[in-house]
Amino acid sequence: MRSPFRPKIELSGFWRFKLDPRGEGEREGWHRGFESCDVVYVPSSWNEQNPLWDGYDGVAWYSTSFYVRKELEGKLAWLVFKGAGYHARVWLNGELLGEHEGSFTQFKLDATRAVRFGDFNLLVVRIDNRVALDRLPPGLSFNRTAFDFLQYGGIHRPVYLEFTERSYVDSLVVETDHEGALKAEARVANGAGLRARFRLLDGRGAELLSEEVGCDGGVARVDRRVSGVKPWSPEEPNLYTLRVELLGERGLLDMVEERVGFRSFKVEKGRVYLNEKPVYLKGFGRHEDFPVTGKHVPGAALVRDFYLMKKLGANSFRTSHYPYSDEHLDLADEMGFLVILESTVCLSGFTGLFSDQAKAREWFKDPRILEKAKAVLREMIEQHRNRPSVVMYSVANEPPTDWEEAAEFVRQLAEYVRSLDPTRPVTFASHRHSRDRALGFVDVISLNVYFGWYSEWGSIEEGVRRMLEELKRVHEMHPDKPVLLAEFGADAVAGVHWDPPVMWSEEYQAELLKSYIEGVRGLEWVVGVHVWNFADFRTPQSPGRAVLNRKGVFTRDRQPKLAAHLVRDLFSRLPS
Numbered sequence: 305m306r307s308p309f310r311p312k313i314e315l316s317g318f319w320r321f322k323l324d325p326r327g328e329g330e331r332e333g334w335h336r337g338f339e340s341c342d343v344v345y346v347p348s349s350w351n352e353q354n355p356l357w358d359g360y361d362g363v364a365w366y367s368t369s370f371y372v373r374k375e376l377e378g379k380l381a382w383l384v385f386k387g388a389g390y391h392a393r394v395w396l397n398g399e400l401l402g403e404h405e406g407s408f409t410q411f412k413l414d415a416t417r418a419v420r421f422g423d424f425n426l427l428v429v430r431i432d433n434r435v436a437l438d439r440l441p442p443g444l445s446f447n448r449t450a451f452d453f454l455q456y457g458g459i460h461r462p463v464y465l466e467f468t469e470r471s472y473v474d475s476l477v478v479e480t481d482h483e484g485a486l487k488a489e490a491r492v493a494n495g496a497g498l499r500a501r502f503r504l505l506d507g508r509g510a511e512l513l514s515e516e517v518g519c520d521g522g523v524a525r526v527d528r529r530v531s532g533v534k535p536w537s538p539e540e541p542n543l544y545t546l547r548v549e550l551l552g553e554r555g556l557l558d559m560v561e562e563r564v565g566f567r568s569f570k571v572e573k574g575r576v577y578l579n580e581k582p583v584y585l586k587g588f589g590r591h592e593d594f595p596v597t598g599k600h601v602p603g604a605a606l607v608r609d610f611y612l613m614k615k616l617g618a619n620s621f622r623t624s625h626y627p628y629s630d631e632h633l634d635l636a637d638e639m640g641f642l643v644i645l646e647s648t649v650c651l652s653g654f655t656g657l658f659s660d661q662a663k664a665r666e667w668f669k670d671p672r673i674l675e676k677a678k679a680v681l682r683e684m685i686e687q688h689r690n691r692p693s694v695v696m697y698s699v700a701n702e703p704p705t706d707w708e709e710a711a712e713f714v715r716q717l718a719e720y721v722r723s724l725d726p727t728r729p730v731t732f733a734s735h736r737h738s739r740d741r742a743l744g745f746v747d748v749i750s751l752n753v754y755f756g757w758y759s760e761w762g763s764i765e766e767g768v769r770r771m772l773e774e775l776k777r778v779h780e781m782h783p784d785k786p787v788l789l790a791e792f793g794a795d796a797v798a799g800v801h802w803d804p805p806v807m808w809s810e811e812y813q814a815e816l817l818k819s820y821i822e823g824v825r826g827l828e829w830v831v832g833v834h835v836w837n838f839a840d841f842r843t844p845q846s847p848g849r850a851v852l853n854r855k856g857v858f859t860r861d862r863q864p865k866l867a868a869h870l871v872r873d874l875f876s877r878l879p880s
């Protein structure tokens with residue numbers, strides 16, 4: 305939900321920055337302002353902005369100041385962080401506004417009492433980016449994590465201050481189908497006696513619907529079928545604007561908008577359907593990772609990514625392994641990509657973090673962990689549920705769900721997601737395959753498979769044989785569920801060529817991807833292939849990683865490897 309109406313102060317730019325390795329800032333009163341010669345750019349991660357901060361995982365402080373005009377006095381002031389972390393604590397003019405855990409979901413703090421109108425204001429943010437077992441995703445330290453991507457720190461996404469009247473639209477939930485059904489529900493704060501006007505506009509601004517309703521009980525609703533709308537799909541991502549205007553006696557009090565696509569998506573009898581037609585998911589697992597800016601992918605780079613994905617014939621991706629930014633998903637809506645929106649429960653190397661496996665099992669029974677996992681799901685669904693691009697939720701990546709405790713954890717998350725949004729299918733990415741005890745709890749079975757890379761070293765043929773064997777076993781166990789090949793791939797260092805194809809060469813990567821994609825083509829219960837990964841990305845340091853995970857079909861600066869050209873050809877021979 306965005307507002308073209310509310311006064312807004314954008315806070316992107318150069319902020320003051322100070323590391324706090326001993327964690328003494330708060331005791332020393334840094335939240336009231338601190339001195340430092342260091343500068344950092346927001347939005348972006350701190351790590352690559354200075355080689356000295358590259359591997360820093362600890363506490364760091366940010367500050368900036370801004371002016372608020374006197375005319376805004378009397379309004380409510382909201383400070384919005386689109387993503388900062390891992391843990392953020394925020395002060396305005398020395399007053400604590402609040403805190404938030406998790407880097408990848410937005411949070412909004414009430415700043416009304418702390419703002420100085422007609423004056424300068426000092427905003428201070430303390431970021432704690434330590435890796436820990438009770439954080440999501442978990443780890444022991446910067447280079448010993450359950451997840452295979454760098455624990456970047458900082459204010460990765462935009463920050464702004466926004467003003468509303470005392471009565472304002474607090475949330476908007478929209479549901480559609482491909483035949484023009486439109487259900488919308490706006491929650492209005494202090495809405496007694498007010499009216500809300502819902503307007504639907506097409507791409508040219510022509511009005512297709514206008515309906516005025518009361519806001520009694522703090523809720524305004526419309527439930528209509530709009531005639532003449534074109535459905536949203538990857539081939540034709542038709543978008544409309546749903547605008548909600550809040551009307552008081554003296555006129556307009558608030559205005560919010562959501563971009564709406566009319567589409568339906570469902571899983572039935574082992575198939576997935578978009579707008580009642582079977583659809584094959586072709587695409588990638590991605591990351592938000594870019595040179596220098598870290599976990600912030602600049603808008604121009606995102607646009608390039610989306611054109612590259614289009615060029616290769618992709619129609620889909622997974623937000624591995626956390627919810628992506630609004631810009632990222634705005635482009636998916638706009639350019640027509642089917643998105644599997646994944647939470648931050650990434651547990652790939654989880655069991656390896658424990659010498660005592662009983663302790664690892666206990667983790668899944670800890671109610672605080674379950675609560676944190678639910679909180680991320682709640683926040684990501686609230687933030688992104690109106691997007692036509694988001695067609696499915698993934699509650700976890702590679703949990704050790706051959707264990708009963710982990711399977712029960714996943715079951716609870718899947719159930720929780722359905723209670724929040726029953727309109728979308730649920731999945732998680734499994735690396736336990738036929739030994740997985742949680743596959744029965746989800747609508748689509750997503751499998752991450754690395755035969756021919758992490759096992760069967762150097763033998764693509766043997767790898768593909770094992771992969772197919774395992775896939776068929778899973779299918780026999782769950783014949784009614786569609787299977788998505790959610791990850792498969794091989795590292796290739798760009799520029800390394802070898803004949804015959806050997807591991808780490810561009811040829812090996814290309815050959816492996818080809819054999820996998822051709823191997824599953826024609827299996828009618830396989831509903832898609834997501835290559836791991838779109839581009840090379842940074843990881844913790846270990847002997848298995850050459851600074852980056854090199855499984856990208858593009859390099860980190862988005863130039864093609866041999867595999868990119870081949871994938872284009874392979875995707876073109878798959879169903880659409």
Ligand code: BDP
Nearest residue numbers: 452652701702752791853855
């Ligand atoms: C999978 C993980 C992914 C890794 C990938 C790899 O889901 O995060 O990056 O393996 O090892 O197990 O390349």
